[in-house]
Structures are given as C-alpha cells and as structure tokens.
Amino acid sequence: MGLKIYLNGKFVPEEEAKVSVFDHGYLYGDGVFEGIRAYYNSVFRLRDHIARLYDSAKAINLEIPISKEEMTEVVLETCRRNDVKDGYIRLVVSRGVGDLGLDPRKCPKPTIVCIASSITLYPEEMYENGLSVITVPTRRNGPEGVNPRIKSLNYLNNIMAKIEANIAGVPEAIMLNQEGFVAECTGDNVFLIKNGVLKTPAIHLGILEGVTRNEVIKLAEKRGIPVQETTFTRYDLFVADEVFLTGTAAELIPVIKIDDRVIADGRPGPIFAQLLGDFRELVKQPEEGAVIFK
Numbered sequence: 001m002g003l004k005i006y007l008n009g010k011f012v013p014e015e016e017a018k019v020s021v022f023d024h025g026y027l028y029g030d031g032v033f034e035g036i037r038a039y040y041n042s043v044f045r046l047r048d049h050i051a052r053l054y055d056s057a058k059a060i061n062l063e064i065p066i067s068k069e070e071m072t073e074v075v076l077e078t079c080r081r082n083d084v085k086d087g088y089i090r091l092v093v094s095r096g097v098g099d100l101g102l103d104p105r106k107c108p109k110p111t112i113v114c115i116a117s118s119i120t121l122y123p124e125e126m127y128e129n130g131l132s133v134i135t136v137p138t139r140r141n142g143p144e145g146v147n148p149r150i151k152s153l154n155y156l157n158n159i160m161a162k163i164e165a166n167i168a169g170v171p172e173a174i175m176l177n178q179e180g181f182v183a184e185c186t187g188d189n190v191f192l193i194k195n196g197v198l199k200t201p202a203i204h205l206g207i208l209e210g211v212t213r214n215e216v217i218k219l220a221e222k223r224g225i226p227v228q229e230t231t232f233t234r235y236d237l238f239v240a241d242e243v244f245l246t247g248t249a250a251e252l253i254p255v256i257k258i259d260d261r262v263i264a265d266g267r268p269g270p271i272f273a274q275l276l277g278d279f280r281e282l283v284k285q286p287e288e289g290a291v292i293f294k
Ligand code: PXG
Pocket: 035, 158, 184, 185, 186, 187, 188, 189, 208, 209, 210, 211, 212, 213, 246, 247, 248, 249
C-alpha cells in the first residue's frame, strides 16, 4: 500500500518499518497502544487517546520519551504524510530493545510507532440487522493483574476469547469478570437498555474505559436518557430491551442474540438508533488541536 510509517522519530516506507526481535514489545508484549479514528479531516478524541496512552504507560512504569504535544503532532503528521482524512491510526509504544531477560531496565529506549491507514468496518448489514454474540469461558483478567484499564500490548486474554467466538462462528465474545459479572467484549464495551435506562459495566469491574463508551454516555445524558455505570449479569443481557457494543472500530453496533437468546424482538432498538445517529453527527465536529490538514 506504500504507507509511510512513523518509527522512532523518522518516517520510513512500510517495507523498512521494522522493529528488532529483541524489542520487549515482541518478546513479552511489554508496551502500550491506542487504536484511533480519523473522520472528516480530524482525529476523533485525540486528546483522550493520548491521555489514555500516557496513563497506560505510567501504569506499566514506561516513560515515553516525547511529550504529549509531540505525540499529538506525530499522529497528525502521520495522517498528513499518508493523506489519511478518514481512517484508522495505530499508535504503539513498546519498552524497546533489550536482552532476552524480561528486566525492563535493560531497555533504554522505548520504540514508538504510528501507522495511519484505512479501516475495515463491520459490513453495514450488521448495523442494520445486529450481531449474534456469545459469552465465553475465558474471563476478563482482573485488575489485580494487568489491569484492563491499561491498553497493553498483551491482548492474549482477549485473543483467547476471540478464538472462542470464532469457534462458535460469531463476530464477538462477551467476557465476564472474575466474579461472573459482565465486563466487556474482546475489543468493544457493552451497553444494555432496560425500561429506558442505559446501563454499562462500571470501570472498577475490570474493563477498558473506552473513548467511544464515554462519548455514548455523554450523548445519552444529553438526550435525557438515565445512565448507570453499574454491575449486571448475563441474565440482565438476556432480558434487556436493547443491547449494543461500542468501540473505535465498531462505533455503535447492535446485538440481537446472546447465547441463543433473542434480545427483545430480535431487531436493533430505537434508543440504539438514536444514539448511533447522534454519534455519526458528533464525529463530524472537529476537536480543537486534532485537525489533520489546516
Ligand atoms: N475494550 C477493549 C478490550 C478494547 O480493546 C474497547 C473496549 C473500546 O475502546 P475505544 O476506546 O476504542 O472506544 C477496546 C478498543 C480491533 C481492535 O481491531 C479494537 C480495539 C483495540 C484494538 C483493535 O477490533 N478496541
């Protein structure tokens, strides 16, 4: 595709964008990342993604050697060089090159990569008709280990869940936390609507605090829809009036079947439709400091 990749301060052709096999991002999944969207010539909630990246790095004791302002410019310049006005951006900071031991003190320089490319979306048909999903045996890892709030390069927990979804022939898996409460999907947050109230798992249950999740909560509040960040079980999903998922890649996508239980009448619900409409309007509004081409 001839992309220009940002790699440690330089833009290089994608064929030359190579990282050492001694990078601890490769050897141990030791690093953090962000998946970010650009819409209509502006990067969506860039400030929030940069903040989350630095918070993730802080949590794993990884000092990013450039400032947030410089990182913001890295993202914008990567979009410009690749002429990306609408697309998907992957920002990765790994511990860097070390030796074969896992001690991060052997890695003096973090590796920073930014890729701006296009996005493969779920087919439009899935937004209109909804997804069938399952809950899976693999539980979300708890906050006492690698806290799910850290967007770390170690996604094995989620990949195990994704494999279980693949085996079942469904596009997403809902993961429960260690106590059996609903946590999140492999790459999306979960919402339900019951009797006009919008509910989503609280952060402390062990989930990633999704940028899209937070925007959907604000959009619902703007519409006067009561929102609860709370605790719920599979039962609450089965008997919900509506269920949908949120994420940078998926935006808002409806769920119409979970573990073979049809949700309500099996059609995407009206509150979902309103919120998706609101979200698609929201992404048209450029955020200050996130415009790609001035
Ligand atoms: N939970 C998890 C575990 C995620 O990885 C979300 C929720 C949604 O967060 P945002 O901030 O995007 O609203 C994510 C992020 C993919 C892919 O290719 C998806 C994510 C990350 C990396 C890749 O589908 N989702």
